[in-house]
Amino acid sequence: MGLGTGSLLEIIGIVGDSHVLTEPEDLICYSYDASRIQVRPACVAFPASAREVSEILRLACREGFAVIPRGAGSGMVGASVPSQGGLVLGMNRLDRILEIDPDEMLAVVQPGVVTGALQRAVAEYGLFYPPDPASASFSTLGGNVAMGSGGLRAVKYGVTRDYVLGLEVVLPTGSVIRTGTRTSKGVVGYDMTRLMVGSEGTLGIFSEIVLRLAAAPETRRTLLVHYPSLDQATDTVRAILRNRVVPSALELMDHSAIEVVESTMSLGLDRGAEALLLIEVDGWESAVTHEAALIASLCRASGASSVQTAATPAECDALWKGRKAISPALGQIRPHKINEDITVPRTRITRLIRSIREIAHRHDLIIVCFGHAGDGNIHTNIMLDRSNRDELARAEKAVEEIFRIVLELGGTLSGEHGVGIAKSPYLLWEVGQDGFDAMWRIKQALDPRNILNPGKMFSPSRAFFSPA
Numbered sequence: 001m002g003l004g005t006g007s008l009l010e011i012i013g014i015v016g017d018s019h020v021l022t023e024p025e026d027l028i029c030y031s032y033d034a035s036r037i038q039v040r041p042a043c044v045a046f047p048a049s050a051r052e053v054s055e056i057l058r059l060a061c062r063e064g065f066a067v068i069p070r071g072a073g074s075g076m077v078g079a080s081v082p083s084q085g086g087l088v089l090g091m092n093r094l095d096r097i098l099e100i101d102p103d104e105m106l107a108v109v110q111p112g113v114v115t116g117a118l119q120r121a122v123a124e125y126g127l128f129y130p131p132d133p134a135s136a137s138f139s140t141l142g143g144n145v146a147m148g149s150g151g152l153r154a155v156k157y158g159v160t161r162d163y164v165l166g167l168e169v170v171l172p173t174g175s176v177i178r179t180g181t182r183t184s185k186g187v188v189g190y191d192m193t194r195l196m197v198g199s200e201g202t203l204g205i206f207s208e209i210v211l212r213l214a215a216a217p218e219t220r221r222t223l224l225v226h227y228p229s230l231d232q233a234t235d236t237v238r239a240i241l242r243n244r245v246v247p248s249a250l251e252l253m254d255h256s257a258i259e260v261v262e263s264t265m266s267l268g269l270d271r272g273a274e275a276l277l278l279i280e281v282d283g284w285e286s287a288v289t290h291e292a293a294l295i296a297s298l299c300r301a302s303g304a305s306s307v308q309t310a311a312t313p314a315e316c317d318a319l320w321k322g323r324k325a326i327s328p329a330l331g332q333i334r335p336h337k338i339n340e341d342i343t344v345p346r347t348r349i350t351r352l353i354r355s356i357r358e359i360a361h362r363h364d365l366i367i368v369c370f371g372h373a374g375d376g377n378i379h380t381n382i383m384l385d386r387s388n389r390d391e392l393a394r395a396e397k398a399v400e401e402i403f404r405i406v407l408e409l410g411g412t413l414s415g416e417h418g419v420g421i422a423k424s425p426y427l428l429w430e431v432g433q434d435g436f437d438a439m440w441r442i443k444q445a446l447d448p449r450n451i452l453n454p455g456k457m458f459s460p461s462r463a464f465f466s467p468a
């Protein structure tokens with residue numbers, strides 16, 4: 001798809017000269033995301049209103065060029081990479097929190113607001129925006145909604161999808177619709193909001209987002225628990241939930257993750273342990289005290305070798321250090337990693353991790369597992385040097401074997417990061433031909449010229465695995 005000089009002049013006319021980038025060196029920043037897939041766009045424009053977005057999309061439909069919405073470009077699967085060139089629409093000028101309503105417990109925001117900025121703003125009202133991707137300090141709410149992002153607190157509070165009440169969306173043809181409501185109930189017509197959440201910039205561009213808020217918890221308590229065996233750790237997860245305690249975080253590090261952190265940072269984790277759990281409860285002081293004590297006794301009953309409980313915010317943060325150190329530590333053992341965010345029913349985590357260990361052994365790879373034991377979302381990091389062709393081929397094989405096991409266990413290939421380019425070859429594996437066709441028909445109905453973020457989700461590209 002081409003973007004000619006005539007179209008460029010019209011884009012400048014719509015957003016203004018100072019909000020368009022065309023110089024090759026300026027375009028580089030908008031050519032990749034955290035997946036490392038890189039394709040340079042023809043041009044980047046920064047609209048300031050739904051009307052400007054709409055005019056650009058009408059122009060794109062007329063002239064047939066690709067438009068790719070972009071937030072912070074922190075996505076893990078290449079969803080914001082302009083894989084077929086075209087125009088990147090940076091949504092960053094639309095960065096205002098329009099309203100915080102403590103009585104209705106909702107916020108209305110523009111899509112370019114950084115997630116952490118909203119979290120801080122609502123805290124001043126005693127409110128809480130629970131979705132917390134680890135990228136919250138730089139990712140945008142538009143990107144979070146488009147990817148259906150999740151985080152540590154999903155086990156208790158759910159993910160972004162659970163907080164989107166309504167949207168203003170510019171459809172690929174340029175019309176502007178409102179989905180959902182400002183009320184917590186609302187069942188009129190198809191649930192277009194749910195369709196748009198997780199649509200990865202392929203069905204519409206969000207220009208306004210209505211978000212549900214929660215009451216801020218009074219306090220929190222963190223426990224760090226080591227186990228001689230993985231089964232004892234996953235048994236504890238079951239025991240906690242069966243005892244009607246829903247922690248706000250329930251994180252697992254397997255032996256490989258403990259080893260990586262300790263060998264690079266020496267934080268005092270027990271290298272003899274096969275697994276550890278980081279458990280956090282939040283709420284009213286009296287409830288939290290009771291829940292933390294109950295969890296500690298359940299951990300001991302499940303065979304924990306040590307249980308540490310932190311009460312003050314500083315102590316809690318200290319216990320989180322090991323978990324937060326994993327990503328930087330991984331960077332020290334191999335130059336690259338393939339990070340899969342596979343998810344299985346939480347009762348099957350042990351089977352998943354044991355299968356991954358067997359695959360790692362068979363392919364002579366280092367695979368480090370950690371993640372959200374409370375919701376079965378295990379980050380699986382295949383460590384490699386992408387310039388080593390043989391290692392890359394073994395890693396590709398391992399990924400496919402892991403994906404097959406995840407589906408056999410009744411899981412999903414992505415709990416957080418989405419499909420984008422990286423997982424598009426595998427969409428069919430999970431949803432089947434009829435599911436794939438139904439999704440493609442929805443895409444065609446809303447975007448008949450396939451101008452909005454083309455080449456994503458439905459494309460069988462394997463760009464993810466090519467050397468960086």
Ligand SMILES: Cc1cc2nc3c(=O)[nH]c(=O)nc-3n(C[C@H](O)[C@H](O)[C@H](O)COP(=O)(O)OP(=O)(O)OC[C@H]3O[C@@H](n4cnc5c(N)ncnc54)[C@H](O)[C@@H]3O)c2cc1C
Binds near residue numbers: 070200202
């Ligand atoms: C260090 C790090 C940690 C991370 N941790 C997590 C985590 O814990 N959980 C998690 O889920 N993800 C995580 N991510 C992935 C990433 O941060 C999320 O996918 C995030 O939601 C992307 O937001 P963004 O603003 O960067 O969007 P981008 O990467 O710019 O775009 C992502 C998608 O959203 C679309 N999009 C952007 N804005 C709009 C809009 N206004 N309308 C329609 N579509 C739009 C784009 O076209 C693209 O398809 C992490 C990434 C990094 C680098």
